[in-house]
Structures are given as structure tokens and as C-alpha cells.
Amino acid sequence: MLNLFDVTMRIKGFPVEEAQARLQEIKQIPEGSYTQYVEDSRNTIFSYHLKHTPFYRRFIADTATAVWEDIPILKKKDLQISLPQRLSDNFNAKKIHTGKTSGSSGTPLHYAKDYFCHALTWAGIIDRFGWYGLDFNTSYQARFYGIPLEFTAYQKERVKDRLSNRYRFPIFDLSEEKMEEFLSVFRRKKFDYINGHTSSIVLFAKFLKRKNIKLITICPTLTHCIVTSEMLFPDDKILLEDQLGVPVINEYGASELDLLAFTNTSGEFQVNSENIYLEIVDDAGKPVPYGMPGRILVTMLYNKAHPFIRYEVGDLGVLDETSTLKKPILKELLGRANDNAILVNGTTVPGHTFYYVAKSSMGEDSIVHEFVMIQNAKDTFTLKYVAERNLNKTEEEALQDALLTYLGVKVILKCERVELLDRSNRGKLKQFISEL
Incomplete structure (x- = not known):
């Protein structure tokens, strides 16, 4: 039978066979050698971006980085400049895979991966599906x-x-x-x-x-x-x-990054240790012991197009006490599920709907940096957003039109510009909040 997915990837120029071969090599690394693999891989990608990515060089500035844990944590707010300004000097728009996050955290992000990194991402996903x-x-x-x-x-x-x-x-x-x-x-x-x-x-x-x-x-x-x-x-x-x-299998990922964790056949939530390095840290950015909660940071070990090094995902998590560098187990993922909006006509729509509302009405050049949609009543919503200026009449009408398109009913929309958006006590910004 035609291997359609692989064929499509190859037509687009992604090195599928090379990525699959590399994944198998990594999986064969024994437990005793895995610490060295992780340290070498993370140091290599850090040194690469320090040398080849002006944006990352400016981000690091004069910070002392002799110890991995001293490397500054990269947050979405640090990436709120145009994508070309964040790329490695070895890559341009014709040599990368690009995409945009859903904005479920309130901050949509345009991102890039080099072709090998993107192929390796899919090799890992296909491998996990193959477990079942x-x-x-x-x-x-x-x-x-x-x-x-x-x-x-x-x-x-x-x-x-x-x-x-x-x-x-x-x-x-x-x-x-x-x-x-x-x-x-x-x-x-x-x-x-x-x-x-x-x-x-x-x-x-x-x-x-x-x-x-x-x-x-x-x-x-x-x-x-x-x-x-x-x-x-x-x-x-x-x-x-x-x-x-x-059986239900849980998948945890971030589109700008990779597959982060996947339920293995023993029922454990196994972290992807081949393509990424995942850390759980405290408020000071220092690793916490296994079994303790903290902020999830991810380093992409193979993305040369764009730096994602000690990147804060926005979730809290706990690594199991039995974890090793080769087989980390996510004991708990502490986050919030998206609420559902209940409309005047009885329709129920998931919070993710508001991502599509925002995507269709706010283009890449939107002035809005962050937003939260709050449902005040069945027919009333408030958009709280962070921007340099207030939305103008045309922009507000575009939002109203998008809401009508996606919700199917006319609702009242109030727009409120704020300096900062309130985070939950777990540090994650919800895109949709229901006050019903």
C-alpha cells in the first residue's frame, strides 16, 4: 500500500529516512551512556544558537552560562517579535517548516523548525503510535x-x-x-x-x-x-x-516543540527523551527533585532553525521518582482543561473555538500580544487583551463577525485592553474562562 504520509514528507523535502535512522540510534543508547548523550546534545544545540542566532545571543547577553541551570529561561513573551528576526543565520523562509500555535495559552506564536528536526518530530510520533x-x-x-x-x-x-x-x-x-x-x-x-x-x-x-x-x-x-x-x-x-x-492513550505535546509525553504500554506517561530535554524547575529556575512539582521547561535538541532552549511551556508537572534520563515518567501534569461555552440557543462549544475566532480575525500582524475571552453570560463575552493601543472599530467588527461565524449566534462582545492578564495560581494563562 502507498505509504502516503512518508511520500508526502519526502516530496516536501523532509529527510524521513535519515530521521528514522537517527531515532533508532538514539533508542539504542544504553542507560549508562544516556547522561552523556543528553549533556552533549543540549550543550551542542546551545553552543550552535549562541554562535549562529543573533536573537539568542542578545537574549543571553552577558549572563554567565558555565552551568546549564544558569542559562536564562526562554518565555513566549521573549519571542514576541517577527519570526525572521528569531531565525538562525543558516536558515531562511525557504529552508524551514513554519507553523503557529493555537494560542490556548493566550499568546499565539509563530515558530520554525529545520527540515531534519521536523522529520524527527514525526518519526517520534509514528514510533509512539506504533506501540499500539x-x-x-x-x-x-x-x-x-x-x-x-x-x-x-x-x-x-x-x-x-x-x-x-x-x-x-x-x-x-x-x-x-x-x-x-x-x-x-x-x-x-x-x-x-x-x-x-x-x-x-x-x-x-x-x-x-x-x-x-x-x-x-x-x-x-x-x-x-x-x-x-x-x-x-x-x-x-x-x-x-x-x-x-x-483503552485511552494520553498525548502531551506543544506544536512549536514536539511530542512531550505519551502513555506507554505499561500505562506510564513517558516523556520523549530522544528529541527533547525536559526539566521540572522551581521559581528560581533550578531543578526540583523527582516527585516534586515545578515549571516545565523544554529544550529541543535538534532544532537548528530556531532556539527553544530552557523554554517555558506554561504548565506545571511532576516527574515520577522512578524516572531516569533515558526514561523520564511524568507522574502528574498540572494544568487546566479548557472550559466550554454554553450559548443562548443551547449550543455547547469548547474553549478552543476562540482560538479559531482569534485566528480568523487577527492576522500575524495583529497588535494583540495576549488575550483571554471571558464568558459573562450566555449572550455576553469580554475580550481582555494586551496591546499598545485599543482595538479600532474595524478590528472589533472583525471579531464580532468571527464570533458570529463560529458560534452561530449573535453575542455581545466587550473589549477591554489591560496592561497585564491575570494568570491562574498554576501560572498558566487560560484562553477561555467561563463565569457562568
Whole structure:
């Protein structure tokens, strides 16, 4: 059968075979030699960007960096300049893979990876899916994700879905009527696994529970469910496994970085130690002992296009006491799941919807640095944002139009510019907050 994913990657110029070979080499490094591998890899990428990336050189400035833990922590606010200004001098727009984060933290970010790094990212993801016998090219995916509503972007995503052997369940409308439609699709199609946003799949599982239906009984080909992008709480995992009838796998990643952790076949939340170096640190940026909570920092060991070194993800976590450098285990991921908005017409939409609202109305050159959408009532929302000036009438109207497009009902939008946005007590900025 045509290996469509690999072929597409090769056509685009990504060194798939080289990345797969390198991943296997790293996996073969014995435990006793892994400390040296990690130290060499992180020092190499740090030295590279210090030499070849003017932005990073300015960021480090005169800081003493003889000890790894003294290297300054890189935050999203430090990256709020145009992408070309942040690239290594060995790379330009034609030699990199680029993307944009969802802005779930309140700060959308344009990022870059060199071709080898991007290929290595996908080699790692494919490897993890393979733990469960899932094949990127042949396993049929039921995809619970958002989708752009603009015509051209919408059609492009639908074509990608067909070529990627997946069927997308758009998650902007998760009303009872819409989930009835989802159920009818599961009756017709032979899905191998579900993949998508945690909160959306949990809502679907709650719908199944109200209907007293186990999904496996109407879609017996289903073998697994992979949840991503949001917190998976223990009670929700139990609900999902009860109502779907298949094992639930938790995926933790950051689009600007890599796959960060993935449930292994022993049920442990195993950190990706091949492509990244993950640290848990205290408020002073110093490592905490295994078993203690702290801020999650990630260093990309192979991204030469753009520095992500001791980069603060925005979550808190705890590494298990049994962790080693070769096999770190994330004992707890401390973060907040996105809330859902309940509208006047009874429709329920996930907080991620507001990412698409912002993306469609605020382009790359938007004046808004950070934002939070707050639901005050079923028909009233407040956008709190950080910017050099107030949004003008045209910009506010664009937001109103996007809200109408994505929510399907007219709502009252209040815009409030602030100097700073309040963070939660866990240090993460939520994109959506419900006051209902």
C-alpha cells in the first residue's frame, strides 16, 4: 500500500529516512551512556544558537552560562517579535517548516523548525503510535478537531483528511443534535481509533452515557482512543474507557516543540527523551527533585532553525521518582482543561473555538500580544487583551463577525485592553474562562 504520509514528507523535502535512522540510534543508547548523550546534545544545540542566532545571543547577553541551570529561561513573551528576526543565520523562509500555535495559552506564536528536526518530530510520533499497532498511513482515524470555516482553508483541511485516511468531526458545535450525527457516522464507518481534543471527546462520552451506549458495540473495529491538547483527568479517563469501550492513550505535546509525553504500554506517561530535554524547575529556575512539582521547561535538541532552549511551556508537572534520563515518567501534569461555552440557543462549544475566532480575525500582524475571552453570560463575552493601543472599530467588527461565524449566534462582545492578564495560581494563562 502507498505509504502516503512518508511520500508526502519526502516530496516536501523532509529527510524521513535519515530521521528514522537517527531515532533508532538514539533508542539504542544504553542507560549508562544516556547522561552523556543528553549533556552533549543540549550543550551542542546551545553552543550552535549562541554562535549562529543573533536573537539568542542578545537574549543571553552577558549572563554567565558555565552551568546549564544558569542559562536564562526562554518565555513566549521573549519571542514576541517577527519570526525572521528569531531565525538562525543558516536558515531562511525557504529552508524551514513554519507553523503557529493555537494560542490556548493566550499568546499565539509563530515558530520554525529545520527540515531534519521536523522529520524527527514525526518519526517520534509514528514510533509512539506504533506501540499500539496504529499505522499513520493505514489506520482509519476518527478525528475530533477544529477546522477553519473559511471556504478555501476548510476545503484544504478536508482534502488533507481524505488523503490522510481520517474523518473529521468538527468540534465547534457539540449539541445533542450534532452528537447524534456523530453517532450515525460511527455506525457507518470502520474506524480504528479516535484522536482529538480531550474535552470534546469527553463531551461525546457523556452523551453516550446519557444514551446508555458503548461505542465499541456500534463500531466494533475501534481499538484505541488518543486524547491530546488538554488535561485528561482520572475521572474523565474512566468515563472514556467505559463509554468508548477501548483503552485511552494520553498525548502531551506543544506544536512549536514536539511530542512531550505519551502513555506507554505499561500505562506510564513517558516523556520523549530522544528529541527533547525536559526539566521540572522551581521559581528560581533550578531543578526540583523527582516527585516534586515545578515549571516545565523544554529544550529541543535538534532544532537548528530556531532556539527553544530552557523554554517555558506554561504548565506545571511532576516527574515520577522512578524516572531516569533515558526514561523520564511524568507522574502528574498540572494544568487546566479548557472550559466550554454554553450559548443562548443551547449550543455547547469548547474553549478552543476562540482560538479559531482569534485566528480568523487577527492576522500575524495583529497588535494583540495576549488575550483571554471571558464568558459573562450566555449572550455576553469580554475580550481582555494586551496591546499598545485599543482595538479600532474595524478590528472589533472583525471579531464580532468571527464570533458570529463560529458560534452561530449573535453575542455581545466587550473589549477591554489591560496592561497585564491575570494568570491562574498554576501560572498558566487560560484562553477561555467561563463565569457562568
